Amino acid sequence: MINCAHCKEQLSTYLDGIMTAEEKKLIEEHLSTCEQCKVAFSELKKTEETLRSLEEVEPPPWFTQKIMNRVREEAEPKKGLLQRLFYPFHIKIPIEAFATCLVVALALFVYKNTEPEMKALHRPEEISTATPQEQAQEQYDRTPSVPASKELQGKSDNMLKADTEQQKNSIAPSVFDSAGAGSQKKDTPSPAGIPERLMAEKSSGGTGSMYEAKTSETASLKKQETMPMQKTAAPPLAKLKEDSFAPSVGSAGIRSTQEAMKSPVPRELKSATVEESKQVLFTVLTNNLEATAKETENLLNRFGAKNIGRSSRQARLITFDADLPGQKVTEFFNALKTVGDVKGKEIPARSTEDYLAVRIEITGSP
C-alpha cells in the first residue's frame, strides 16, 4: 500500500501512463480507496484537458518571408558590409563613435599642421612692423641731415628730389640695362608692363641701396638681405613681398622712414603691391620724338617722380617708367598735354603719400 503523499507525487506520471504495470496497479488501488486522491487526480486530468483544449495561434502574414529576409541578410554579409555597418536599424554605436573620434583627430591634426603656415602668412606683417621701424631708427641715426619732423617734410622732399635727379643720370640707364639683360627674351616690349615693372623694381632696389651706400655705407642693405635669411619659415610669397618693398625703403628711404615712424604699420608694403598691379599708361604722339622725350623727362622731375627710367627699344618709341606721387598724377597729366597729343585716362588724385607707377610711351609720327 502507498500513502496519499506518495500517490499525489505519482499522479502526474500516472496520468501520462509512463510507469511500470506494478506502479500503476499500486496507484489504482490507492485511488479506489482514497477519495481525496481521486479528486486530486480528476482535477489534474481536467487541468491537462484544459491545456490541450487551448487554441493555437496562427503566425502573422508574411511571417516566413520576414524570417527569411533576416536569414538572407545574415547569409550575405560580404555584399552589404558597409550597409550593415551603417544600417540605421542596427545601431552600431562603437563604429559611429570611432568614426567621430577619427574625424576629430584628423581635424586637429590638420589644424596643427597648417598652423605654421598660418603664422608664416602673418609673418610679413610682423616683419614689416618691426623692420622699417628699425631701419627708420638706423637711418635716422646715420643721416643727421635728414629731418625727422613733419615740419621739415618739404625740405626733405627737396633734398630727395635733388638726390634723385643726381641719381637718375648715373643709375637709371644701368637699371634698364640690367632689366634688359635680365629679360633677354623680352626684346620686343611686352604689352603687360607688370613683369618688366617687377624687374625694374627689383633692380631699382639695387639703385636704392647704392643711393643708401652713398649716405650710410652698406649696412642697411646687408640688413635687408639677411632679413629673409633669418626668417627661414617665411614662405616665398613673403620673400617676394619683402623684396618688392625693400627698394622703396631704399630709394624712397627718407620719406618712408618718416612714415614708418609716424605709423606703426608701414604703408610701403601695401602701396607697393597696389602700385605694381596698377600701372598708369600715357601715350604721347609727337612729331619731334627727342624733344618731347626731353620735355617729358623734365616734367617728371618737376613733379617729383622717382626711379625714372628711359628706354628706347624701337626706332620711334621712347618709354619712360617712373614713380609719381599720387596727388600729382593729374597735374602731370595736364602738363603732359602741352608737350604732345596725349592719350590716357584721367586719374583721380591719390591720397598724399602714394607713389604711382607711371609709364609714358612717346611715339614719334613718321
Add this chain to the structure above:
Amino acid sequence: MVEVSHRKDEKDRIPADDDMEFVSRCQRGDIDAFEVLVTRHQKKMLNIVYRITGDYDDACEVVQESFLSAYRAIRKFRGDAIFSTWLTGITVNHAKNRLKQTQSRSYHEVVSLDDPLETESGQITLDPPSREASAIEQLEQKEVQEKVQECIGGLDKDQRAVLVLRDIEEFSYDEIGSILKIPDGTVKSRLSRARDALKDCLKLKKVIGDL
C-alpha cells in the same frame, strides 16, 4: 492579428527524416532549403513561445530570432537529435531569455489578475461564429483561455517550458529532456509541480470546479 485554429485540425507531425534532407542542403549553403524548414516549423515554434511568454508580438520576434540563431548554428547540427527537437531547444531558450528581460522590465509594474490580457481574446469575436458553439459558450471559452494563460504566466519559466512542451505541444518526456537538456527525473518532477500549481490556479479561478 492573431488567428486561431483548433488543434484537432493540425495534428500532423513532420517526420524527422524529411527535415534532415533539408538540413543537409542548408549545411551546403542552400538558403531555400532553410525556407522549407521555416515554413514547416514556424507555427509550432510560435505557439510554444506564445504560451511561454503570453505575448503574441513578443512571440513573433522571438521566433524570428530563434530561426536566425538556428541558421547560424545549422552547420554545427550533426543530427544527434531530430531537427525539430534541436530547433525547439533553441526557441525555448530564446523564449526564456525574453521572459527574463520582460520580467525584469515589468518587475515594478503592478498588474491586477482581473485586467484583460492581450492574448488572442479579440480574435474569437472576429472569427465567424462556430455552428456548434453559442455566443455565450464562445465568451466562456474565451474567458477560460485567458485564465489558463494567466495561470501559465504565474509559473516560473522552467515550469512553464516543461508544461507547454508536454501538455500543449505533446512532446515526449525524452524529447523534453533533450530539448531542455535535463534528466528524465527532473522532467517528471518539474512537470508534476507545474501541473499541481496550474491546477490550484485554475481551481482558484474556477476554471475547474469541484467535481
